[in-house]
Amino acid sequence: MKFVSFTIARPVLTLVCLIAAAAFISSCSNNDPVKEDTPELITKATLTFTPAGGGTPTVVTATDPDGEGYKSITVDGPIELATGKTYTLGIQLINELAASSDPEFDITSEVRQEGDEHMFFFGWTNNVFSDPSGNGNVDNRNDAVNYSGGADSKDANDLPLGLTTTWTASSAAASGTFRVLLKHQPNLKSDVSDSNTGESDLDITFTIDVK
Template structure:
């Protein structure tokens, strides 16, 4: 009887240790995408008023359509583009409403990628870095000296219409590197704006 009791106590003790050691492990971090219902693109050029363009998706996966504004820029002009993100499920007075600072603070996990129709920009040349290896003039960096994309620099080409600019925000925790691309990680945002270059 004593040997059976000892065996039972030994099994219970080992089981308890295994259980406790399992509790010590931290859970795997969840890769939760940002809930972005509004995006503001602000194009700023020296000596001109800033040009703001919005995209709104008030219910994300719901039935309401995404409303995307037209980007209208002047030809042969250099612009600094700033991108802001908002979560409309919160009141504008709440700190959670603007998530631009969060994306910047978590810059090592995020990167904006861009693609555009040929002939829209003279600098950078090409058609972007979404599904291609083109360049983008990034104007900001994360803690690892890798681009984020909340600020970029663009020079328009000559007048043109019927073109597009695609903006993609990727969430890349543990993935982002000097060689990661728009195919890596999850998309927090993927929008295509119509763009016109005026004379």
């Protein structure tokens, strides 16, 4: 009983629609939906490690051009840092499905404006950095991460935000992974809220090489 083309249906539809439309104008209107902007979609995340005192920044990106399509995100890298050097990490999030002139394009500024309900958490392989030490605050909020280095480090309530952070690579060569987790914590963010609080807006993992 597979469907077959039923050609009578269309003229019938048109006719009945006309009759019905006379009674109810709102019905049978133009059927095409208007294209929506999709500001929640992040298609590209860029991590820029700028060395203190100048030098070429280390830049890595994660991209997901098909949004919620089947295709997984692609992550480049590794993040290559020089031993013992201090870096300022800036994170930029954009939605390339919107035109670059649209406010929806720049997700970073949105996160900045709502700093009091967002927080970046970081997780990494032990000993990749000398400062902060440890493995990050994904597993335990009180573990060290340097929310410093710029105005975007903290939110309006002086709680960590993390659009800008400071890192010192370990003095010996090391390698491992580096995870960035952005949590949306509306009415939930506090000085004890952790990486299990709220919803994930971003969760990406890069490989990292210190040499």
